[in-house]
Amino acid sequence: MQLQAKYVALALLSKRPMTGYEIKKEFEGAISFFFDGSYGSVYPTLKNLEKEGCIEKRTIVQQDRPNKNEFSITDAGREVLAQYFEQPVDADSVRSDICMRLFFGDKAGDGELRNWMEQSIGQHEAKLAKLQNLHDAYRLQMPKHQLLSLTVGLQYHKGQRDAMLECIRMLDSFERGEQ
Amino acid sequence: MQLQAKYVALALLSKRPMTGYEIKKEFEGAISFFFDGSYGSVYPTLKNLEKEGCIEKRTIVQQDRPNKNEFSITDAGREVLAQYFEQPVDADSVRSDICMRLFFGDKAGDGELRNWMEQSIGQHEAKLAKLQNLHDAYRLQMPKHQLLSLTVGLQYHKGQRDAMLECIRMLDSFERGEQ
DNA sequence: GGCTACATGTAATGCGTTACATGATTTC
DNA sequence: GAAATCATGTAACGCATTACATGTAGCC
Structure with missing residues (x-):
C-alpha cells in the first residue's frame, strides 16, 4: 500500500x-x-x-x-x-534529477555541473526557508508528531544542500588534479 | 521535463x-x-x-x-x-510514508510510532550498505561525477537514518514530560 | 487596470505498477 | 530437488499531470 x-x-x-x-x-x-x-x-x-x-x-x-x-x-x-x-511502512521513494545529471554528466563541463548544483542548492534553500518558517511559527501549537515530521523534512533539505556544497568542493579538488 | x-x-x-x-x-x-x-x-x-x-x-x-x-x-x-x-534542473521529488505517519500519527501510540521509525531506519541502513559497497568496490574506477552522485545518495540515507534516531530521542524526551 | 485569493472542476494523456505468462540453465 | 539467474514481454488498471474552462471580490 x-x-x-x-x-x-x-x-x-x-x-x-x-x-x-x-x-x-x-x-x-x-x-x-x-x-x-x-x-x-x-x-x-x-x-x-x-x-x-x-x-x-x-x-x-x-x-x-x-x-x-x-x-x-x-x-x-x-x-x-x-x-x-x-500496513508495514513503505520505503521512501526519491526521484532526483540532479543526481541523474551528476551520474551521467560525463559530457557536461565542470561549469555546467556546478551550475546544476547551484540550482539544486537554491531549491533546497527555498524549501528549507518555508519549512523553517512553519517550524518557527507553529512550533508551540503543533502536536508533537507533526514536529517530528517537520524535523525530518528540515534534515532532508539541509542534508541535501550540504551534500551539494560538498560535491562542489570535490569538483574543485578534482580540478586541482587531486584525483 | x-x-x-x-x-x-x-x-x-x-x-x-x-x-x-x-x-x-x-x-x-x-x-x-x-x-x-x-x-x-x-x-x-x-x-x-x-x-x-x-x-x-x-x-x-x-x-x-x-x-x-x-x-x-x-x-x-x-x-x-x-x-x-x-533543461533547468527539476526539483527532487520525495514521497515519504514514514513522514506521513509521523505527521498524522496522533492516534498511534508511542510504541507504534517507534516501531514505524525502526522500520524506516532498517530501510535506510539497507540502502546505505548497498551504496557503501558500490562505493568501496568501484571508487577507483568510477568516473568522478558518478562518485558525486553516490556521495549525495549516501548522504541522503545517512541523514534520514540520523533524523529518525533524533526523532526517537525526541519521543523519549516527550515521554519524560519535557514538553 | 492588473494581480491575487477564492473556488471547482474536466479531458486528454502519460507514465508506471502489478500480475500474468514462459522456459532453459546453473548452482546449492 | 529447489532456487536463482538469464531473458522477454503483455494486459489491466490506477494514479497523476497538464492544460483548459469559468467567474467574483478585494487590494495595490
Whole structure:
C-alpha cells in the first residue's frame, strides 16, 4: 500500500471537514515535504472517495464567493485510513534529477555541473526557508508528531544542500588534479 | 521535463548497447537511489524509444539461453538526451510514508510510532550498505561525477537514518514530560 | 487596470505498477 | 530437488499531470 493522494486527503479530513481548495492549500504547507499533488489530483480523488463512501459532501452556499463543497470523513473512511496505518511502512521513494545529471554528466563541463548544483542548492534553500518558517511559527501549537515530521523534512533539505556544497568542493579538488 | 525511465534508459545506452534485462539490473545499482523502475516500465519504454527512432534493436541469437534484444542509441536519441540536459534542473521529488505517519500519527501510540521509525531506519541502513559497497568496490574506477552522485545518495540515507534516531530521542524526551 | 485569493472542476494523456505468462540453465 | 539467474514481454488498471474552462471580490 503506497502513499497516495487518497490517504493524505483522508488523513486531513480526519482532523476536520475541508473543501478541495483547503486540502490543496494543506498540500502546499508542511505536507509538501513528503507529498505533493495538484488540483487535478485533489478533486478526482475526492470524487472517488465520496463514491466509495469514505467521505460525505455538504454544499455551502455563499453569496459573495463561489459555493463550497465541504467534505467530512465517514466511519468507512476512518476504517480505510486505519487499515493504511496498519500496513508495514513503505520505503521512501526519491526521484532526483540532479543526481541523474551528476551520474551521467560525463559530457557536461565542470561549469555546467556546478551550475546544476547551484540550482539544486537554491531549491533546497527555498524549501528549507518555508519549512523553517512553519517550524518557527507553529512550533508551540503543533502536536508533537507533526514536529517530528517537520524535523525530518528540515534534515532532508539541509542534508541535501550540504551534500551539494560538498560535491562542489570535490569538483574543485578534482580540478586541482587531486584525483 | 521530468526525470522518467525514458531518459535514464537513453543515458545508459549512451554509454554502451544493452538489453532490457541489463538496464533493469542497472536500475537496481547506484541508480536505485535516484530512480527506480520495474520490467513493466523498462520494456514498454524501450519499445517506445525504438518507435521514436531514438534507439535501434539487434537480436542476438543464443543457443543455451533465451535470445537477447540489444539496443543501441541513435543520433536522434543522443539529441533527445542532450535536450534533456539543457533543461533547468527539476526539483527532487520525495514521497515519504514514514513522514506521513509521523505527521498524522496522533492516534498511534508511542510504541507504534517507534516501531514505524525502526522500520524506516532498517530501510535506510539497507540502502546505505548497498551504496557503501558500490562505493568501496568501484571508487577507483568510477568516473568522478558518478562518485558525486553516490556521495549525495549516501548522504541522503545517512541523514534520514540520523533524523529518525533524533526523532526517537525526541519521543523519549516527550515521554519524560519535557514538553 | 492588473494581480491575487477564492473556488471547482474536466479531458486528454502519460507514465508506471502489478500480475500474468514462459522456459532453459546453473548452482546449492 | 529447489532456487536463482538469464531473458522477454503483455494486459489491466490506477494514479497523476497538464492544460483548459469559468467567474467574483478585494487590494495595490
